[in-house]
Amino acid sequence: MFDLKDLYQQVIVDHNKHPRNFGRLEDPSHEAEGYNPLCGDRLHVYLKVDDQDRIEDVRFEGEGCAISMASASLMTEALKGRTLEEFRALFEGFHELVTSSGDVACDETDLGKLAVLGGVRAFPSRIKCATLCWHTMKNAIERSGVARTE
Amino acid sequence: MSLDVAAVKAQFPILDQQVYGKRLVYLDNAATTQKPRAVIHAIQSFYEKDNANVHRGVHALSERATAAYEAAREKVRGLLNACSVREVVFVRGTTEAINLVAQSWGMARLRAGDEILITEMEHHSNIVPWQMLCERTGARLRVLPINDAGELCMEQLPSLLNERTKLVGVVHLSNALGTINPVAEIIRQAHAVGARVLVDGAQAAAHMPIDVQQLDCDFYATSAHKMYGPTGIGVLYAKETLLDEMPPYQGGGDMIRMVTFEHTQYNELPYKFEAGTPNIAGAIGFGAAIDWLRGLDMGEIAAHEQNMLQEATRRAKDLPGLRLVGEAKHRATVLSFTMEGIHPHDLGTILDREGVAIRAGHHCAMPVMQRFGVPATVRASLAAYNTLDDLDALFLALEKACAMFA
Ligand SMILES: Cc1ncc(COP(=O)(O)O)c(C=O)c1O
Numbered sequence: 389m390f391d392l393k394d395l396y397q398q399v400i401v402d403h404n405k406h407p408r409n410f411g412r413l414e415d416p417s418h419e420a421e422g423y424n425p426l427c428g429d430r431l432h433v434y435l436k437v438d439d440q441d442r443i444e445d446v447r448f449e450g451e452g453c454a455i456s457m458a459s460a461s462l463m464t465e466a467l468k469g470r471t472l473e474e475f476r477a478l479f480e481g482f483h484e485l486v487t488s489s490g491d492v493a494c495d496e497t498d499l500g501k502l503a504v505l506g507g508v509r510a511f512p513s514r515i516k517c518a519t520l521c522w523h524t525m526k527n528a529i530e531r532s533g534v535a536r537t538e
Numbered sequence: 539m540s541l542d543v544a545a546v547k548a549q550f551p552i553l554d555q556q557v558y559g560k561r562l563v564y565l566d567n568a569a570t571t572q573k574p575r576a577v578i579h580a581i582q583s584f585y586e587k588d589n590a591n592v593h594r595g596v597h598a599l600s601e602r603a604t605a606a607y608e609a610a611r612e613k614v615r616g617l618l619n620a621c622s623v624r625e626v627v628f629v630r631g632t633t634e635a636i637n638l639v640a641q642s643w644g645m646a647r648l649r650a651g652d653e654i655l656i657t658e659m660e661h662h663s664n665i666v667p668w669q670m671l672c673e674r675t676g677a678r679l680r681v682l683p684i685n686d687a688g689e690l691c692m693e694q695l696p697s698l699l700n701e702r703t704k705l706v707g708v709v710h711l712s713n714a715l716g717t718i719n720p721v722a723e724i725i726r727q728a729h730a731v732g733a734r735v736l737v738d739g740a741q742a743a744a745h746m747p748i749d750v751q752q753l754d755c756d757f758y759a760t761s762a763h764k765m766y767g768p769t770g771i772g773v774l775y776a777k778e779t780l781l782d783e784m785p786p787y788q789g790g791g792d793m794i795r796m797v798t799f800e801h802t803q804y805n806e807l808p809y810k811f812e813a814g815t816p817n818i819a820g821a822i823g824f825g826a827a828i829d830w831l832r833g834l835d836m837g838e839i840a841a842h843e844q845n846m847l848q849e850a851t852r853r854a855k856d857l858p859g860l861r862l863v864g865e866a867k868h869r870a871t872v873l874s875f876t877m878e879g880i881h882p883h884d885l886g887t888i889l890d891r892e893g894v895a896i897r898a899g900h901h902c903a904m905p906v907m908q909r910f911g912v913p914a915t916v917r918a919s920l921a922a923y924n925t926l927d928d929l930d931a932l933f934l935a936l937e938k939a940c941a942m943f944a
Contacts, residue, residue: 392887452883454884455884514883
């Protein structure tokens with residue numbers, strides 16, 4: 389059985405307390421707002437993508453539980469310097485990490501530090517907290533608007 | 539005499555279990571209470587012995603089912619001290635009761651420029667139906683604010699009531715704050731300007747005696763599932779004179795006396811408002827819950843819950859970083875709070891793994907959250923079966939959460 393310690397790992401507690409890349413980004417090329425009406429988590433992500441489709445800078449603002457804040461913080465770290473192509477692969481990998489039951493098919497090492505969020509698998513009511521930022525980011529890249537996880 | 543809590547608790551089979559290897563501590567009673575064996579058995583026995591449709595059969599089962607359904611109505615009448623069973627309309631719950639009033643009474647009575655007054659601490663179910671009504675009629679929704687303690691700003695009530703006020707909607711016992719509102723005084727002032735009053739009693743019925751005649755309220759709504767009864771059944775009480783004038787809310791079987799394609803004559807009260815096959819087993823379970831409550835002493839239940847709430851409040855104030863949301867002088871059953879540096883949803887998950895069931899969220903009262911500047915709170919809510927052991931478990935789990943987030 390998964391224990392609380394698998395969910396609230398030190399990395400998560402730390403990123404929640406000290407979120408990286410937190411705050412507004414001036415002149416973003418893409419941005420989007422994400423909202424989870426069920427628990428009131430609210431995120432805004434900002435991106436600066438260069439003409440090579442590479443994420444030059446990424447920041448986020450918002451409020452939410454430790455899982456959603458840490459997930460957003462870890463996501464921004466993971467995305468900086470990546471191409472949009474790479475974002476899509478990470479999005480899929482992350483989604484699989486947090487939703488797949490049983491063995492994770494994707495290679496957790498590809499996800500790097502993001503793998504610490506794998507613990508939410510055992511807490512179904514919290515999966516949306518971890519994925520909100522990723523859906524918001526996807527929306528920012530594909531179109532601008534409000535992402536919802538319900 | 540004081541409540542024999544152990545004996546009460548022993549009547550709730552669901553409480554005798556472990557979750558994640560921990561004793562279940564159920565402190566989410568404002569969302570729904572658990573059901574005593576008497577209620578579970580009444581429903582089971584109905585399905586095993588008496589099940590049939592009501593008001594339409596000539597056979598023995600149908601007569602028994604009808605008698606049991608109508609006996610339940612009489613029990614609800616007694617619970618609320620209504621004058622007559624004609625004033626007791628079975629509905630799905632508080633939400634449907636309020637929607638019934640908004641759509642039937644409201645659509646018939648409200649005109650552009652009229653006003654509906656509600657309070658800042660209402661549950662969404664006592665906000666949204668009125669907003670929908672205002673949109674359709676051009677009436678205006680006004681709001682009586684609350685103070686920092688979570689009490690209504692009663693001194694502002696006179697200035698919000700005027701001859702345009704047609705209805706006042708107020709919660710008897712707030713699910714988000716635990717505040718017990720001075721509904722009798724509100725009703726007196728509202729009636730003085732000719733307004734009708736709907737009291738949302740979803741939370742109240744399990745925790746205090748209700749007397750609609752003494753209150754002189756025009757409408758009273760409550761749900762069985764928050765007072766040890768089943769889900770899917772509740773009651774709208776309304777004064778007979780009002781129900782008489784109100785058009786039906788839904789059309790169908792049971793609510794008619796005579797139907798031709800030219801004309802339909804509606805049934806008498808309360809059946810005019812009960813279209814279709816009702817929740818028969820639910821009503822019977824509701825009746826069983828009322829009988830069960832009557833077998834206890836409401837004064838003793840209230841005293842027990844009040845002692846527990848005071849003890850919980852005292853311990854809460856000793857916990858560094860804990861902020862109470864709702865400290866009304868007259869308060870019952872609800873301890874709503876936030877913890878510095880820990881989001882309510884994280885607390886909810888951590889407490890859950892300790893076996894402690896609480897609610898984390900906006901409690902369907904987003905305006906209350908906005909008023910106190912929090913996205914959500916943690917809410918522990920008490921019932922007759924909660925013990926000091928439950929409070930121990932709650933506070934132990936909170937300390938564990940603090941350590942985890944330190
Ligand atoms: C104060 C209050 N009003 C209304 C409701 C709605 O009751 P129901 O969901 O049973 O219709 C609730 C239930 O949460 C409540 O606490």
